[in-house]
Amino acid sequence: MLPTPRRYHIVTFGCQMNKADSERMAGILDGMGFEWEENPELANVVLYNTCTIRDNAEQKVYSYLGRQAKRKHQDPSLTLVVAGCVAQQEGEQLLRRVPELDLVMGPHHANRLQDLLEQVFAGDQVVATEPIHIMEDITKPRRDSAVTAWVNVIYGCNERCTYCVVPNVRGLEQSRSPEAIRAEMETLSRQGYREVTLLGQNIDAYGRDLPGSTPEGRHLHTLTDLLYFVHDVPGIDRLRFATSHPRYFTDRLIRACGELPKVCEHFHIPFQSGNNEILKAMGRGYSQERYRQIIDKVRHYIPDAAISADAIVGFPGETEAQFNDTLRLVEDIGFDQVNTAAYSPRPQTPAATWGDQLSEEVKADRLQRLNHLVNTKVAERSQRYGDRIEEILVEEVNPKNPQQVMGRTRSNRLTFFEGDIQQLQGQTIAVKIQQVRPFSLTGTAVGFTVGV
Numbered sequence: 001m002l003p004t005p006r007r008y009h010i011v012t013f014g015c016q017m018n019k020a021d022s023e024r025m026a027g028i029l030d031g032m033g034f035e036w037e038e039n040p041e042l043a044n045v046v047l048y049n050t051c052t053i054r055d056n057a058e059q060k061v062y063s064y065l066g067r068q069a070k071r072k073h074q075d076p077s078l079t080l081v082v083a084g085c086v087a088q089q090e091g092e093q094l095l096r097r098v099p100e101l102d103l104v105m106g107p108h109h110a111n112r113l114q115d116l117l118e119q120v121f122a123g124d125q126v127v128a129t130e131p132i133h134i135m136e137d138i139t140k141p142r143r144d145s146a147v148t149a150w151v152n153v154i155y156g157c158n159e160r161c162t163y164c165v166v167p168n169v170r171g172l173e174q175s176r177s178p179e180a181i182r183a184e185m186e187t188l189s190r191q192g193y194r195e196v197t198l199l200g201q202n203i204d205a206y207g208r209d210l211p212g213s214t215p216e217g218r219h220l221h222t223l224t225d226l227l228y229f230v231h232d233v234p235g236i237d238r239l240r241f242a243t244s245h246p247r248y249f250t251d252r253l254i255r256a257c258g259e260l261p262k263v264c265e266h267f268h269i270p271f272q273s274g275n276n277e278i279l280k281a282m283g284r285g286y287s288q289e290r291y292r293q294i295i296d297k298v299r300h301y302i303p304d305a306a307i308s309a310d311a312i313v314g315f316p317g318e319t320e321a322q323f324n325d326t327l328r329l330v331e332d333i334g335f336d337q338v339n340t341a342a343y344s345p346r347p348q349t350p351a352a353t354w355g356d357q358l359s360e361e362v363k364a365d366r367l368q369r370l371n372h373l374v375n376t377k378v379a380e381r382s383q384r385y386g387d388r389i390e391e392i393l394v395e396e397v398n399p400k401n402p403q404q405v406m407g408r409t410r411s412n413r414l415t416f417f418e419g420d421i422q423q424l425q426g427q428t429i430a431v432k433i434q435q436v437r438p439f440s441l442t443g444t445a446v447g448f449t450v451g452v
């Protein structure tokens with residue numbers, strides 16, 4: 001029996017993959033006749049789409065769950081769902097820890113939400129974490145934005161970075177076919193979307209699990225080929241992709257990005273550490289010299305490219321000198337943004353079992369020093385936008401000032417300017433930048449720009 005009234009709330013933790021999955025699961029719930037409820041306390045289906053990349057992400061989920069489990073004792077008609085990466089990692093154990101749960105479902109099962117909920121409404125407690133082939137999805141996702149959309153191109157990750165839980169919880173790589181990706185983009189364009197971000201944990205691995213190779217032995221389907229294949233979808237003005245792995249960031253890809261006008265000048269290429277021994281222990285498969293070469297090459301073909309990255313401090317055995325190599329890399333490159341984290345030992349990962357773990361104090365101290373440097377460097381880098389004219393794709397009204405709209409530069413800087421969202425949403429506007437802050441800009445519209 002379906003509960004009434006049918007109101008759902010989804011809380012999403014973690015990366016863009018989880019955000020994309022949440023949008024699809026919300027679409028499935030809409031299709032089942034449920035309505036989105038802003039207040040989780042008033043919803044009778046509450047779904048947590050969880051992340052386990054670091055211990056603090058995992059612990060956050062348990063504190064949220066504790067509150068809802070209490071509520072369930074007062075209102076047994078409440079349906080509680082844990083989806084995503086904690087669900088996959090913990091499986092049945094989650095039911096022992098939180099017996100009030102109705103459904104535990106791994107990320108591969110997101111598209112099966114209706115089927116799984118029907119089993120729950122029939123009276124079962126359900127755990128769905130077995131590896132499966134991810135089917136093409138026919139539901140219409142409920143997307144957060146009306147202008148920019150995520151499109152999954154590859155699920156899973158076959159790398160084995162020694163600190164990382166993702167391969168355990170997201171499974172082996174599964175690429176979607178170029179035709180399915182293009183068809184989704186064409187639908188998005190008809191619905192009015194103007195920007196697409198192609199998504200994968202290791203997006204440069206796209207296609208290596210699909211059949212076919214060229215006479216030279218290269219895979220027939222690579223990210224570069226995919227960019228050429230989808231580039232002319234009419235109405236989609238901007239293309240982005242994430243996350244890139246330096247090991248697979250090829251010259252061919254860089255040249256394609258320089259050549260294809262819709263590919264935006266922003267690349268997210270995590271380096272994790274600036275020290276070669278640490279990179280080796282992490283199993284990353286490149287040196288800091290190679291990383292610098294990649295960035296040089298990107299800037300050779302796309303001089304103004306914005307570069308963002310991820311970094312980990314306090315990996316097991318990291319010495320002060322090795323940490324200084326990370327600081328040096330940040331000092332030298334001129335990043336537009338760096339997501340930093342203290343190393344967190346994760347279940348069933350090699351590095352978690354190593355003896356030379358650093359203390360929380362050392363990790364916290366290094367994190368603080370790295371963050372300080374990142375903030376200084378990012379603020380410096382931002383200055384280049386002063387007095388420039390940038391193309392802004394308008395997404396939303398500025399939530400802090402209804403007189404203003406907000407959008408992004410091609411290089412992914414958040415930008416605000418005065419205007420009417422009714423007229424401007426989805427338009428690309430030339431904006432003269434007048435105020436520069438470390439992570440955002442403010443300017444004045446100077447005219448419409450013609451789409452590429």
Ligand code: SAH
Nearest residue numbers: 163164201202243270310311341342343344
């Ligand atoms: N696939 C991407 C990112 C994966 S997870 C890549 O290969 O870079 C996002 C970021 O979380 C990682 O880039 C890394 O910086 C961080 N991360 C992953 N595992 C971690 C751990 N055990 N402790 C701290 N940070 C971690």
Ligand code: SF4
Nearest residue numbers: 157159161164166201
């Ligand atoms: Fe994790 Fe490495 Fe895969 Fe990225 S490439 S998801 S860090 S295993």
Ligand code: F3S
Nearest residue numbers: 014015051052053085
């Ligand atoms: Fe977290 Fe899972 Fe993404 S562990 S970072 S939500 S793949």
